[in-house]
Amino acid sequence: MKSNLYNHTFFISIIAALLLCTNGIAQQIDLSNYSMRFVFKTVKQADNTRLLEVSFIGFNDNDRKDKIPVFGAEIQFLNVLNDEEILLGSSKTSKEGTAQLILPENQKYVTDEEGYINLKARFNSTDALSEEVADIMVKDLHLDLNLSEIDSVKTVTLTAFTVNSLGDKIPVSELDVIINLNTMLSKMNISEGTIIDGTYTFEMTESFAGNTKGELAISAVIEDNDEYGNIIQEKKVQWGTITKQVKANDHSLWTKAAPIWMYVVLSILLLGVYINFIYTIVNLVKIKREGDNIKTEPRKNYTVY
Amino acid sequence: MDIQSRKRELFKEFAPRLETTSLATKIYIGFLVAIILVGIYAFYLQMAKGQIVTGMRDNVVWGIYEVNFILLVCISYSGAFISGILHFFHTPWKTAIARIVEIITVLSLLIGPIYILLCMGRLDRLHYLFMYPRIQSPITWDIIAIITDIVACFIYLYLTFIPDFAILRDHCEERKIPKWVKKLYKTLAIGYQDTKTQRDRLHKITRIMSTIVIVLAIVAYTVLAWIFSLTLQPGWNSTIFAPYFIVGGLFSGVAFIIVTMFLVRKFYKLEKYIRKMHFKVGGIILLILAMLYGYFTFTEYFSRWFSHKEIDTNLLDALFTRYFWVFIFANYVGILVPIGILFFKKFRTINWVTIASVIALVGIWLNRYLIVIPTLETPYVPIQDTRIDYIFYSASWVEIALSFAGVAAFLLMFTLIGKVVPLVPMNYILDSHFTTKKVKQKVNKEISE
Secondary structure: OOOHHHHHHHHHHHHHHHHHOOOOOOOOOOHHHEEEEEEEEEEEOOOOOEEEEEEEEEEEOOOOOOEEEOOOOEEEEEEEEOOEEEEEEEEEOOOOOEEEEEEOOOOOOOEOOOOEEEEEEEEOOOOOOOOEEEEEEEEOEEEEEEEEEEOOEEEEEEEEEEEOOOOOEEEOOOEEEEEEEEOOOOEEEEEEEEEEOOEEEEEEOOOOOOOOOOOEEEEEEEEEEOOOEEEEEEEEEOOOOOOOOOOOOOOOOOOOOOOHHHHHHHHHHHHHHHHHHHHHHHHHHHHHHHHHHHHHOOHHHOOEO | OOHHHHHHHHHHHHHHHHHOOOHHHHHHHHHHHHHHHHHHHHHHHHHHHOHHHOOOOOOOOOOHHHHHHHHHHHHHHHHHHHHHHHHHOOOOOHHHHHHHHHHHHHHHHHHHHHHHHHHOOOHHHOOHHHHOOOOOOHHHHHHHHHHHHHHHHHHHHHHHHHHHHHHHHHHHHHOOOOHHHHHHHHHHOOOOOOEHHHHHHHHHHHHHHHHHHHHHHHHHHHHHHHHHHOOOOOOOOOOOHHHHHHHHHHHHHHHHHHHHHHHHHHHOOOOOOOOHHHHHHHHHHHHHHHHHHHHHHHHHHHHHHHHOOHHHHHHHHHHHOOOHHHHHHHHHHHHHHHHHHHHOHHHOOHHHHHHHHHHHHHHHHHHHHHHHHHHHOOOOOOOOOOOHHHHOOOOOHHHHHHHHHHHHHHHHHHHHHHHHOOOOOHHHHHHHHHHHHHHHHHHHHHHHO
């Protein structure tokens, strides 16, 4: 029998080509249509480490939804003072186009005369991509989160200060802060306000369940401040109010004695059914009597169906 | 032809089977009696030596006796339900199958509860159930429901028999029928002469009883399901068990009726009355019920699997390991194959519908087995330091012998009833004959006017 495959050579060839050449349909990307975005930010984290993060993504000029993260680009993070550049470390961008570097709590930075830390992120040019540089200036702000009960009132006290060259704590003012309760999936905003004379106090009157240990994770966040950047401070406290299930889940069956309603309902049901049985038997007796009468009386008196 | 001549003619048609017993029938009856005798010996052993001769032990306290009980009682309830429906709605094709359904109802209700008695370790304490009943126990509800249902079914069956007993009484004198049978006809006919008042009265009470029988069947089905679902056992504690039992019971009942119709048609030569149309309608009803039953089965197991409770997981593990093939036959082959056969119009023939019914019956027996035994093998309290035969159940020859004895007793009683009364009700044939005649006369009159 001749195979039908020979009748469709063209289609079979295309299918075979597609099967054999997995890269055959990949498109060549024209980078001239893309604008590169090189965003650098820093966050001082709850454990006082500092996160340096670069996002390196190309956006299509014609379609802003079309974006290509740059993968594997080496980013250098530098601490700059005047012309002096101190390499803090380097990191390669991930598949999402993000490069991160976490600097320890005891990291020494060089600062300018006003106390600013100048940070720079740099990507050195390659054949395909040109050089990208971004810098940030932030002051090192310290947040001290104190969670205590004052006169039985759960009180959140946040102290914000900087440390000068002599080691003195200098309180800061006019700084917006958000107090969050960290939940499983997101952060719940429980208070917002402004730090004045280095302090912000918030009384927590609402009750929250917390985690299984009864702990609440409370965080103070300063976001995108021109002078201090992003700072997060977080602490856990045993303030959770758990409602425990008091009733034990015992598996006993129902009751020792039947309730009255059960006797009543069952009696009515059974009575209804058995009354019908009696009614049927009574009717059968009537049928029998009529039959007996036919035997004794002349048959003509009855209409036979 | 007047009604009396028609009655005579019908009696003439059915009398030979009542008068004589063929050699083949005698051998068949002897065979059934032999099986019952083996069953009686097995019963004696069980009474003398106790439950040790069965596969039932401390954990699995219900074995295939309980499975037989559920199957037979469900068949009975579904017979009552279908019979009630046939009578209540004056179904035109009830003539051929009504009596078969009624006999099935009563016989399975007589034999079924015997199996539950066989599960009891101390039958000598049976009367305690009536002396010290706990009215809050579903077992007590079930006893009440079954007893009430037996009474109702007997009365209903008797009511449908009365006109036939009258015909048999009036015409049996001319035939070679044993004297005691003639006397029986006379007694059971209770002087019924088919007068208008007698007929109206009988119709009225039969109609009322048919309604009661339908309601009682639903109540009894539900209570039977509650015996399981009101416990906390895995696989039983389910809110849909009552409707699931009703649908499953109807499914098994219809399948059983179809198989019985096939056998009665073949061995009693009733092709004239039990026609292809009956199998076709039966097949469609079975198809609908199979789909409903499949839906309930899927819902039941799916929700159990999805909730992922540890005890349910253990049960499902057992079903998919030790009971894999039983599970596949009960819940796939036993449901999908009948659907596959009955879905196509060309397969709705007498033979194919009967084959589908046999598969459905085997499937539902296995389904009942899977409801009872694996659950009892998966208790909440861990089983430790015990013999393997105390944990897992397998039926002993005693249980198998008593199961077959039940089937043999059913067949024997069915055969004996068939020797006393025709299996196709003569009064229904007369009813349908004269109703058709009346309708024709009415139509002709209207046309001529």
